[in-house]
Amino acid sequence: MPETLRRPAALVDQEVSVTDHRKILLASPRGWCAGVDRAVSAVEEALRQYGAPVYVRHEIVHNKHVLTMLERKGAIFVDVLEKIPEGAITVFSAHGVAPTVRNEAVRRGLATVDATCPLVTKVHREVVRYANADFDIILIGHEGHEEIIGTFGEAPAYITVVAGPANVADIRVRDESKVVWLSQTTLSVDETMETVTELRKKFPQLHSPPSSDICYATQNRQTAVKELALHAELIIVVGSKNSSNSVRMVEVALDAGVHAAYLVDTADEIDQSWLDGVNTVGLTSGASAPDVLVDEVIDLLSDQGFCDVEIVKTAEESIEFSLPVELKKDLRATDSRLIPESSTTFTSEGSAQ
Ligand code: 0O3
Numbered sequence: 145m146p147e148t149l150r151r152p153a154a155l156v157d158q159e160v161s162v163t164d165h166r167k168i169l170l171a172s173p174r175g176w177c178a179g180v181d182r183a184v185s186a187v188e189e190a191l192r193q194y195g196a197p198v199y200v201r202h203e204i205v206h207n208k209h210v211l212t213m214l215e216r217k218g219a220i221f222v223d224v225l226e227k228i229p230e231g232a233i234t235v236f237s238a239h240g241v242a243p244t245v246r247n248e249a250v251r252r253g254l255a256t257v258d259a260t261c262p263l264v265t266k267v268h269r270e271v272v273r274y275a276n277a278d279f280d281i282i283l284i285g286h287e288g289h290e291e292i293i294g295t296f297g298e299a300p301a302y303i304t305v306v307a308g309p310a311n312v313a314d315i316r317v318r319d320e321s322k323v324v325w326l327s328q329t330t331l332s333v334d335e336t337m338e339t340v341t342e343l344r345k346k347f348p349q350l351h352s353p354p355s356s357d358i359c360y361a362t363q364n365r366q367t368a369v370k371e372l373a374l375h376a377e378l379i380i381v382v383g384s385k386n387s388s389n390s391v392r393m394v395e396v397a398l399d400a401g402v403h404a405a406y407l408v409d410t411a412d413e414i415d416q417s418w419l420d421g422v423n424t425v426g427l428t429s430g431a432s433a434p435d436v437l438v439d440e441v442i443d444l445l446s447d448q449g450f451c452d453v454e455i456v457k458t459a460e461e462s463i464e465f466s467l468p469v470e471l472k473k474d475l476r477a478t479d480s481r482l483i484p485e486s487s488t489t490f491t492s493e494g495s496a497q
């Protein structure tokens with residue numbers, strides 16, 4: 145049973161109050177995951193220890209509000225390392241980087257802090273392990289997404305990136321007994337399983353990752369949004385448009401049968417017409433969206449007569465990650481520069497170098 149959180153004392157105008165059963169179902173868990181919390185804290189801690197500017201390669205997480213907040217504190221986001229002055233403190237984003245990027249950072253004398261989520265690093269390690277065992281790796285994910293670029297970069301000669309079930313037919317492998325599927329951490333669980341089913345039809349001996357690559361936070365947020373979809377007429381997901389996990393939550397909600405679902409960066413993006421005839425709004429947020437933005441949506445909705453907020457809880461989350469180890473030493477001391485942890489690359493012939 146949902147639990148009532150609060151009843152905002154909003155002044156409801158007469159016209160709106162005609163629908164006096166209006167309520168918000170608020171998903172739990174939602175919003176920041178342990179990897180995002182760690183990555184944002186890493187930038188803040190680097191700024192605290194070394195002062196501004198701190199450079200960040202790629203968006204630390206895919207959320208506009210977070211980027212603006214960190215820029216105000218002195219973070220500078222760049223897409224390539226070439227834009228970073230030699231010796232500068234440089235943070236790698238939560239989505240991870242390829243070994244070539246780590247090597248380039250060392251070459252440029254950058255003092256790096258690796259904010260890659262440990263659950264993304266886990267997938268990188270699986271890639272290296274299967275490539276060392278000479279497997280063909282089918283990496284389910286979105287080509288061009290930062291996480292896939294980084295994961296692919298661990299062993300390009302061994303990996304085929306596949307977006308979904310429709311792309312399975314074209315895959316070619318060297319030895320059907322040595323094929324494994326791995327995935328991006330933020331995919332739709334259901335769609336990924338459809339892809340795996342197609343892969344297994346084509347490669348009956350297909351190996352699976354030791355544990356799911358789709359992380360706990362992604363899974364929990366999708367389970368919660370499915371529950372909302374059973375009870376709400378409209379679902380609002382707070383998150384940025386380039387946030388893969390947030391986009392997936394909208395898709396999962398629609399697949400679960402909700403009439404309408406939208407992704408918004410902020411409350412300002414909510415179109416009043418979406419609320420016409422709606423009595424129950426399901427509200428949630430992606431893994432990179434801070435809760436302050438959800439609070440602003442609740443405030444806006446309460447002005448429209450959605451005065452009850454009920455929490456729909458589908459899981460308990462208690463995972464926390466400690467800050468990157470590099471923040472525990474003096475990064476400006478030459479001998480403490482980060483040495484790339486996994487710089488193993490593979491040639492097109494398949495030998496490690
Ligand atoms: O990977 P995605 O676009 O969902 O990234 P976000 O929005 O920054 O969320 C954090 C997830 C992440 C860093 C990779 O798993």
Ligand code: SF4
Nearest residue numbers: 177179261263329359
């Ligand atoms: Fe890590 Fe999952 Fe969060 Fe990505 S969504 S940063 S893998 S916990």
